[in-house]
Amino acid sequence: MQLFPCPFCGPRDETEFQFATEAGKTRPEPAAEVSAERWTKYLYLKDNPKGPTREVWLHVTCGEFFLMERDTVSHAVAGSQALGGDPR
Amino acid sequence: MTRRYSAWTLAKEGLRGHAGWQPAWRSPAPKPSYDAVIIGGGGHGLATAYYLAKNHGIRNVAVIEKAWLGGGNTGRNTTTIRSNYFYPESVALYDFALKLYEGLGRELNYNIMFSQRGVLTVAHSEGEMEIAARIVNAMQINGTDAELLTPAQALDKAPLLNRDPRARYPVFGAVWQGRAGVARHDAVAWGYARAADGLGVDIIQDCEVTDFLVENGRCTGVETTRGTIRARSVGLAVAGHSSVLAAKAGFQLPIQSYSLQAMVSEPVKPCLDTVVLYMGTGTYLFQSDKGEIVVGGGLDRVPSYAQRGNPPMQRTVLSGMLEMFPSFGQLKMLRQWAGNVDVVPDSSPLIGPSPLPGLYLNCGWGTGGFKSIPAGGWLLAHLMATGSHHAVSRPFDLDRFVTGRLVDEAAGSGIAH
Amino acid sequence: MTARRISAGGARPIPFTFDGKSFSGIQGDTIASALLANGVRVVGRSFKYHRPRGIVGSGAEEPNAVVDVTLAGKTTPNVRATTEPLADGMAVRSVNAAPTAEADRAGFLDRFAAFIPAGFYYKTFLWPDWHLFEPRIRAMAGLGRLDPAHQPPADSPSINLRCDVLVVGAGAAGLAAARSAARAGGRVMLVDDQDAPGGSLGHRPAVIDGMPGGVWAEAVVTELRAAGHTVLSRATAFGLYDHGLVAVWQRRTGLPDALWQVRAKRIVVAAGAIERPLVFPDNDRPGVMSAEAALVYLRRHGVLAGERIVVATNNDKAYAVAVALHEAGAQVTVADTRPRGTLALRDGVEVIHQATIDGVSGARGVSSVTVSGRPIEADCVLTSGGFTPTVHLFCQAKGRLRFDEAIAGFIPGDPVAGMAVAGAANGAFAVSQVLAQGHAAGGGAGEPPRATTPDDTCAVAAAWPAPRGKARQWIDFQNDVAVKDVALAARENFRSVEHLKRYTTLGMATDQGKTSNMNGLAAMAAITGRTIAETGTTTYRPPFVPVPFTVVAGRRRGEFFNPVKRLALENQHRADGAVFREYGGWLRPGWYGTGQPATEIAREARQARATVGILDGSPLGKIEVIGPQAGAVVDYNSYQTLSTLKPGRIRYGFMLTESGVIYDDGVVSKLSDDHYVVSCSSGHVGGVVLRLEEWRQDRFDRSQVFVHNSTPQWATLTATGPRSRDLVAMLGLGVDLSDDALPHMSFADGSFAGGPARVSRVSFTGDRSYEIAVPTGTAKALHLAMMEAGRTLDAVLLGSEALLLLRAEKGYIIAGKDTDGTTMPHDLGIAGPRDKRAGEFVGKRSLFTENALRDDRQQGVGLTVAEGEPPLPTGAHAVETRGGARRSIGFVTSSYQSPVLGRPVALALIERGLSRLGETLDFVHLGTTRRATIAPVCAFDPEGARING
Known part of the structure; x- marks a missing residue:
């Protein structure tokens, strides 16, 4: 049972969270100018690192998406921060 | 020395203290080069080596395993073998594997204990029975065995199922695939390893690949903790760590790694004769030949390479089991473990050339790697030997994520596999 | 002679039966101590060879004494006799034996043991087919019998607890740790798997702080409890999980067992150590026991393990056992594997040095032992091969072990943050050292406890198993793994520890290898000429002991497994005769009335088309x-x-x-x-x-x-049908209902019962419809008002099934039913936004992939069948035969008999369906074939006159 730090609510049980995506993906646009390969890279390809990783998570109970740095092997959580800067 | 396994050789060896059995496989030092190198000494990698030697006559082959053979997902799954899929591409793949499994023990001269006791997928509402009918019809059209069962027929297959009509997930009927079943997972790895070794394949354990040799844009071998090994063709069969090796080779895959847990009870006398899955709970279970109730369910929620269980999913899986079989509430959990699986957006495998020429992929099996071992090996061997797809593997090429031609079982059947 | 009770201490007798025979134990007995006290030697049969086996241990490590227990009509399989308290009227039955453990019919199997070594099943049963053999092998396997009528407790509570220090084990080390942690001011939790605190203080006397060990232990627990700390007995910390969560299984009397999920800032592991057996020929005879266990039975239960006892040891700790048994009246011989002992023994106890145990006689119980070639008459052999620290939690916290030659075992290596290991678990066996380590591990606050008794000496000299000719030297008792099985594994190149375990099943039994893993590893090391450290160690996965599934599952059962969402008006609907079904997670009226469902559904549908239907649409999102x-x-x-x-x-x-x-x-x-x-x-x-x-x-x-x-805040009641406007008009919502003011696809805000009411003119039936959304608090009043208004209009209550039918007549899809995970908007003929819409929207780029642009996509269509035919089955597939090969080109997604149209209506996804209008195709369902013709999706009022009119 992992504890994840929601930047808005503090440490909470992992069952309250949902994994969204790896951090740092920018949606390629406009659609008409995006090659199939580029769209595939955005939509499907992943680094999926073994070890430290930076991800976007959703705290389902408060509805906020946020960034979290953690380790996919040890499960240690290095920290988290709100997506759009400081929580408001 | 005795090599052949049979009741006769067992009796003969029994009379002399089993002193004459040969090693099941050798432990050779790696040679500097091979015709083909397969990374990953699990079921898929070992089967690939076996079929390279047997189907294609390529015997100068090495399987490179970073730890001990069969120690990854091959030895960490719940051993179910089935082909109850919706799309023709899926049925072609998984039924191919099932058919190979049907003759595998004798082919390998190794009892893999494939027990075709049937898989019962239970539906809980009229709506789910409509989906069940859709699946059964698809399976029959695609040429595999399937039946749609009434509640009475379903309960007859598994008499201890929850009969309470007020159950959260009552038995409304079921999909039945009688040829499906379970096998002894270690035996599949060991059987392929022994047979491949017998055909001249070098199985090199405790040898980790640290990098790929790339010359003129082509993969020409691997760097390992036991030296450089060159190869004309390199296969990658390291489900659970595919992205890690892909990163070394310089490309990304559409894979996220997750833990998949399973657990067993203490052994009890026979009380369940089939494999049972509930659409409603996602829990599935069967009784091993040893008597243990083997229980599995969905993936953990958190992407991970940890290979260990976590209580939230245990609770979900086991509370699901108690809903299905209330009487199993008297049993205790003896062991629990987790595998590390490659989860692909459409939950279908990736078989085909990788973005690095000379390197071929067999990965992305999600929760379904064990049941596919013979087919996965056969198809990767075909690719490595011929450089081109077998008809069965073509739909599972990486290019489907560019063309959009996904093979998404959950999309078609509403059931994630 | 056999074991017997020498002192009952006036305890109350407790009657019980074993394999049908009546016996009597006493209050405070475990099943095992009661069986020993009654001289029962054979308590079970081994898994594979059905060899007679007796009690070996006194706790969770016991491999043999596994029994089925029936108490008050409830049977529990595979109970460990050494840890289960005896209760009045218990019926105890041996497992894997028929009719009794003593006279097991399958006992003959041992004579064929030479032909069924480790892994024999991989080598045979290939012809004619595994399925011929499997049922017989299954019937032979398994331990206890499941009670099919068993109902698990409705509730298995889970309790979350946070504390500063969690101490696992209430022996001398754990108590010292808990006391110093408590004195430092933190919140402490102490858990222990025994009935009473003290650990080995209960059978190895010591004086601590001037008190006998047991009294000191009670005093520490009393002090902890008085200060408000949590102390659990009969509670096993069975696993450590991510982020330091420790799971504890607490056995409770008269209550369902509980799961404690504990998060502590620091964890002290003081879980003790488990004695390993010495491995020698026929060391599995009933009457061969752990020396430490014999001391437990003597000191805690007043049971003497035998009359003539040989104590086989490689260490000093067993000498105390020998002395105690001698003092209790047994004739004791010590067989020490070492060249010289470090202890003097009193008169009357013979010590044989440099002893080898050559064999044990007595199939149903020890009759003699051969020590260094000399037969010694004996009824009991106690063995001590050293102690294996219990380091499971340390390993689960990712601690690394190191092999310690001094104790001949693995002990914790470099420390793990937030965890301390103390006492025997850390390889410390002398009481003063144990107390000091515990005290330090707890933080070192307060006065350290002091033992005033001299320390036992604990010297041990490794005596690992090694092959000895044809002799059968057992390592894993329950699973029948002997040294020669390890040798066979090595010969066949199953040399990695994991291969050894999987090939021979070593350590895979219900005792999880607590006494066998170390010996098996050492045997492999000896056979392959490697050191133990080189050979490796096995993974210590949770659970430490088998834990009831109910305890792990917790409270998420029955309707709590996945609770349905409920309507605010559920009781109204029940009163109106609704039959409930689950739709999209909501419990909703499927239909109303007690007639045949199909009849009731048709009645509702027909009536709604004729007058007006009233429907609860509250679950629709807002x-x-x-x-x-x-x-x-x-x-x-x-x-x-x-x-x-x-x-x-x-x-x-x-x-x-x-x-x-x-x-x-x-x-x-x-x-x-x-x-x-x-x-x-x-x-x-x-x-x-x-x-x-x-x-x-x-x-x-x-x-x-x-x-x-805002979905949960609103209830939505819908009136649909030709008279729906008349009905809504009677509600006095203050909304202009004229079609000019409120045309189809518009809404207006009014009021009802003093609150807001939004009236939306949308239709899911194809008839004029009004959805009225009101705060849930006024839903009941609105429902009653609509029912009242409906009375004069011959209105009908509409369940979900009739609604599903009405919308299918109209060709309205349900996403996920009439579409699948591949359906794109243009597959339903709605391509305008894809082709014309500028700007970005979710999914846009994917509408232009190669696959999205294929011309053979499955498209949404309607289906008709020949006059007089029944509806197509939902799930039937359209098939196309080409070159003799049949393939699916789509399937029926919705299908109903339309009472209004008097014919079936159906929706389907069909390859190129939109260009096949009028084409007749074969549809197969469970082996039968029907014909149906592709039609537009809308079968009812295609002009849309009724929706506006």
Whole structure:
């Protein structure tokens, strides 16, 4: 049972969270100018690192998406921060 | 020395203290080069080596395993073998594997204990029975065995199922695939390893690949903790760590790694004769030949390479089991473990050339790697030997994520596999 | 002679039976101590060879004494006799033996043991077929018998606890740790798997702080409890999980067992150590026991393990056992594997040095032992091969072990943050050292406890198993793994520890290898000429002991497994005769009335088309999107542009995934330029909210738009049918219901019962319809008012099934039923936004992939069948035969008998369906074939006259 730090609510049980995506993906646009390969890279390809990783998570109970740095092997959580800067 | 396994050789060896059995496989030092190198000494990698030697006559082959053979997902799954899929591409793949499994023990001269006791997928509402009918019809059209069962027929297959009509997930009927079943997972790895070794394949354990040799844009071998090994063709069969090796080779895959847990009870006398899955709970279970109730369910929620269980999913899986079989509430959990699986957006495998020429992929099996071992090996061997797809593997090429031609079982059947 | 009770201490007798024979134990007995006291030697049969086996241990390590227990009509299989308290009237039955453990019919199997070594089943049963052998092998396998009538307790509580220090084990080390942690001021939890605290202090006397060990232990626990700390007995910390969560299984008397989930800032592991057996020929005879266990039975239960006892040891700790047994009246011989002992023994105890145990006689119980070639008459052999520290939690915290030659075992290596290991678990066996380590591990606060008794000496000299000719030297008792099986594994190159375990089943039994793993590893090391450290160690996965499934599962059972959502008006519907079914997670009226479902559903559907139907549509989503960027957020998440609506108007649209697939459909109402209400499918509310949130937060100025799910605050009652306007008019909502003021796809705000009421003119039936949304508090009043108004209009209550039928007549899809995970909007003939819409929206790029542009996609169509034929089965596939090969080209997604049209209607997804109108295809279902003709999706009122008229 992992504890994840929601930047808005503090440490909470992992069952309250949902994994969204790896951090740092920018949606390629406009659609008409995006090659199939580029769209595939955005939509499907992943680094999926073994070890430290930076991800976007959703705290389902408060509805906020946020960034979290953690380790996919040890499960240690290095920290988290709100997506759009400081929580408001 | 005795090599052949049979009741006769067992009796003969029994009379002399089993002193004459040969090693099941050798432990050779790696040679500097091979015709083909397969990374990953699990079921898929070992089967690939076996079929390279047997189907294609390529015997100068090495399987490179970073730890001990069969120690990854091959030895960490719940051993179910089935082909109850919706799309023709899926049925072609998984039924191919099932058919190979049907003759595998004798082919390998190794009892893999494939027990075709049937898989019962239970539906809980009229709506789910409509989906069940859709699946059964698809399976029959695609040429595999399937039946749609009434509640009475379903309960007859598994008499201890929850009969309470007020159950959260009552038995409304079921999909039945009688040829499906379970096998002894270690035996599949060991059987392929022994047979491949017998055909001249070098199985090199405790040898980790640290990098790929790339010359003129082509993969020409691997760097390992036991030296450089060159190869004309390199296969990658390291489900659970595919992205890690892909990163070394310089490309990304559409894979996220997750833990998949399973657990067993203490052994009890026979009380369940089939494999049972509930659409409603996602829990599935069967009784091993040893008597243990083997229980599995969905993936953990958190992407991970940890290979260990976590209580939230245990609770979900086991509370699901108690809903299905209330009487199993008297049993205790003896062991629990987790595998590390490659989860692909459409939950279908990736078989085909990788973005690095000379390197071929067999990965992305999600929760379904064990049941596919013979087919996965056969198809990767075909690719490595011929450089081109077998008809069965073509739909599972990486290019489907560019063309959009996904093979998404959950999309078609509403059931994630 | 055998074991017997030498002192009952006046305890109350407890009658019980074993394998049908009546016996009597006493209060305080475990099943095992009671069986020993009654001289029962054979308590079970081994898993494979059905060899007679007796009690070996005294705790969780016991491999042999596994029994089925029936008490008060409830049977529990595979109970460990050494840890289960005896209770009045218990019926205890041996497992894996028939009819009794003593006279097991399958005992002959041992004579064939030479032919069924480790892994024999991999080598045979290939001809003619495994299926011929499997049922017989299954019947032979398994231990206890499941009680098919068993009902688990309805409730297995889970208790969460946070503390500063969690101490695992209430022996001398754990008590010292808990006391110093408590004195430092933290909140402490102490858990121990025994009935009483003290650990080995209960059978190895010591004086601590001037008190006998047992008294000191009680005093520490009393002090802890008085200070408000949590002390649990009969509670096993069985696993350590991510982020330091420790799971504890607490056995409770008269209550269901509980699961404690503990998070501590620091964990002290003081879980002790388990004695290993010495491995020698026929060391599995009933009457061969752990020396430490014999001391437990003597000191705690007044049971003497035998009359003539040989104590085989490689260490000093067993000398105390020898002395105690001698003092209790047994004739004792010590067989020490070492050249010289470090202890002097008193008169009357013979010590044989450099002893080898050559064999044990007595199939049903020890009769003699051969020590260094000399037969010694004996009824009991106690063995001590040293102690294996219990380091499971340390390893689960990712601690690494190191092999310690001094204790001949693995002990914790480098420390792990937040954890200390103390006492025997850390390889410390002398009481003073144990207390000192415990005290330090607890933080070192307060006066350390002091033992005033001299320390036992604990010297040990490794005596690992090694092959000895044809002799059978057992390592794993329950699973029948002997040294020669390890040798066979090595010969066949199963040399890695994991291969050894899997090939021979070593350590895979219900005792989880507590006494066998170390010996097996050492045997492999000896056979392969490697050191133990080189050979490796096995993984210590949870659980430490088998834990009831109910305890792990906790409270999520029955209706709590996945609770259904319930309507505010559920009781009204029940009173109206509704039969409930689950739809998209909601419990909703499927139909009303007690007749045949099909008849009732047809009646409702027909009546709703004739007059007016009243329907509870509350689960439909009502998600408000508010703020200056509301229109942009809604547009971005929709296939159709919605912000161009006039306020007061409603538009139908799709929400896509980024893969371009239809996720949901629904209608969006525009209240104003900065306020929209998204009405999605009832089963998709949560998902739609998250999609809106995801993009709101990632793409838009979050201060300029807000998403609020108001679904639970509103109840929606719908009137549908030709008389629906008449009905709504009678409700006095203060809304102009004229078609000019309130045309189809518009809404107006009125009031009801002093609160707001929004009337939306949308239709899911194809008839004129009004959805009236009111706060849930006034839902009942509105329902009653509609029923009252409906009385004069011959209105009918409409369940979900009739609604499903009506919408299918009209060709309205249900996302996820009539679409699948590949369906894109253009597959339903709605290609306008894809072709013409400028700007970005979710899923747009994916509508232009090679696959999306294929011309053979499955498309949504209707189906008709020949006159007089029944409806097609939902799930039937359309097939095409080409070159003798049959393939599916689509399937029926919805199918009903339409009472109004008097014929079946159906919807389907068919390859190139939209270009096949009028084509007749074969449909197969469970081996039968029907013919059906592709038709437009809309079978009822295609001109749309009724929806407006």
